[in-house]
Amino acid sequence: MKENTMTEKVFWKNPYQTHLETEVTSVLNNVTTLKETIFYAFSGGQESDKGSIGGFPVMEARKSDKEIFYSLPEHHDLKVGDSVAVEIDWNRRYRLMRLHFAAEVVLELMTQQLMGSTKIGAHISAEKARIDFEWPESIAGRLPNIQEQAQGVFDANVNIISEFSDEPNEKRYWKVEGFAQVPCGGTHLKQTGEVGQIQLKRKNIGKGKERAEILLVNP
Numbered sequence: 065m066k067e068n069t070m071t072e073k074v075f076w077k078n079p080y081q082t083h084l085e086t087e088v089t090s091v092l093n094n095v096t097t098l099k100e101t102i103f104y105a106f107s108g109g110q111e112s113d114k115g116s117i118g119g120f121p122v123m124e125a126r127k128s129d130k131e132i133f134y135s136l137p138e139h140h141d142l143k144v145g146d147s148v149a150v151e152i153d154w155n156r157r158y159r160l161m162r163l164h165f166a167a168e169v170v171l172e173l174m175t176q177q178l179m180g181s182t183k184i185g186a187h188i189s190a191e192k193a194r195i196d197f198e199w200p201e202s203i204a205g206r207l208p209n210i211q212e213q214a215q216g217v218f219d220a221n222v223n224i225i226s227e228f229s230d231e232p233n234e235k236r237y238w239k240v241e242g243f244a245q246v247p248c249g250g251t252h253l254k255q256t257g258e259v260g261q262i263q264l265k266r267k268n269i270g271k272g273k274e275r276a277e278i279l280l281v282n283p
C-alpha cells in the first residue's frame with residue numbers, strides 16, 4: 065500500500081513536541097509510515113528518537129529519501145487509516161538536541177581555527193557528541209580556547225533560527241546572527257543557552273586523526 069503524500073515532519077516545525085495524534089499511511093509487514101511525525105530518524109549523525117506508535121515500541125526509524133519508515137514489533141495490529149498516538153522519549157531527544165547543537169558550534173569554531181582540516185566523521189548520542197577530523201598534530205592545546213569561545217555562544221543565550229533553504233527538497237539550515245549559518249536537517253534548539261555548560265575532551269584515534277568529544281555538564 066503506497067500513498068503519494070510524504071510524511072509531514074512536525075519535528076522541524078516544532079522540535080519540542082513530544083506527543084502527536086496522526087494516521088497510519090502505509091503498512092508493509094512490520095514497517096509503517098505516518099501522515100505526520102515528531103519521531104526523528106537517524107540523519108546527519110544525530111541518532112533516532114526512541115518512543116512508540118499506537119502503543120507499540122518503535123524498533124527502528126529509517127529515513128529513505130524524504131520518507132521515514134518505522135519498524136514495529138511483529139505482533140503489531142496497525143492498519144492503513146488507523147488513528148495513532150506518537151510519543152517520543154523527550155529526555156533523550158532534548159539531550160540529543162543540546163549535544164547536536166553544541167557539536168555544531170564546536171565544529172564551526174574548529175573549522176575557523178584549524179584551517180585546512182577535514183571532518184571525517186561525527187556522531188551524536190544522548191551521552192556525548194564527537195567530531196573526528198584529519199589534523200597532523202594534537203589539538204589538546206587548542207581545546208581550552210575553543211571551549212571558551214563555544215561557551216561564550218551558549219552563555220549569550222541568543223536565538224537560533226531554523227528554516228528551509230529549499231523546501232521542496234527538504235534542505236534546511238540554522239543560523240545564529242553574527243556567528244554562523246550552517247546547512248543541517250537536524251532538530252534545533254530555540255536558544256543557544258539551552259545547551260548549558262559544556263566540556264571538551266581530546267582523543268587520539270590514529271595517526272593524523274583527532275577526535276573532539278563534547279560533554280554536557282548540566283544533566
Ligand SMILES: [Zn+2]
Binds near residue numbers: 238251
Ligand atoms: Zn544541526
